Amino acid sequence: MTTGEKIRHYRKLRGLYQGELGERIGVSEGAIRHYETDFRTPKQPQVEAIAEALDISPLALKDFGVENxxxxxxxxxxxxxxxxxxxxxxxxxxxxxxxxxxxxxxxxxxxxxxxxxxxxxxxxxxxxxxxxxxxxx
Structure with a gap:
């Protein structure tokens, strides 16, 4: 799973809309949408803020590149x-x-x-x- 897919997964697990997550971390709904679609990759401070807002470890959002x-x-x-x-x-x-x-x-x-x-x-x-x-x- 990519970082964006993981953000979407945990956001939905927490019952949040993209705009709500954006508000919690101080970015726009569009920024969250771009992260979730992998159009943009969040920098480490955003990853940490997203993880905190979702009550998960920042490592839970990491893409370790294990595909096979x-x-x-x-x-x-x-x-x-x-x-x-x-x-x-x-x-x-x-x-x-x-x-x-x-x-x-x-x-x-x-x-x-x-x-x-x-x-x-x-x-x-x-x-x-x-x-x-x-x-x-």
Whole structure:
């Protein structure tokens, strides 16, 4: 998803019109429309203001450029050394190399993610609540 598509997604999730979001961050409705259609790319201060107005992390609006499995592998390889993300022995998933610098925090975050996924799958939370939780990161 592009940054513009993500802005539109979260704006609609919050039940806002383009003009309302624009008012909250001090830009015109047209500027929001241009961001959402990727006609213009918001600069970092606008991304941060939009994220704050939508109560999400600015990273939730970032386009990481991952379009296929090869791109995903490239990203995972970048994360391997610092975060310890490595393929499981049988290749069916991922595991954490405990010797990596940020492995303890990575493990903690993965456990939080697993717990939230369990809440979703058990029906304790809705898919909208899960999406809202994810957007905080």
């Amino acid at each position: 499995a090869r791109d995903l592998l490239g990203l995972l390889l970048q994360l391997e050394d610092e975060f310890g993300i490595v393929p499981a022995e049988d290749g069916s998933g991922l595991s954490i190399d405990a010797s990596a610098e940020k492995a303890p925090k990575t493990t903690q975050m993965l456990k939080a993610w697993a717990a939230k996924r369990n809440e979703l799958e058990s029906g304790e939370i809705t898919s909208e609540e899960y999406a809202d939780w994810k957007a905080k990161f």
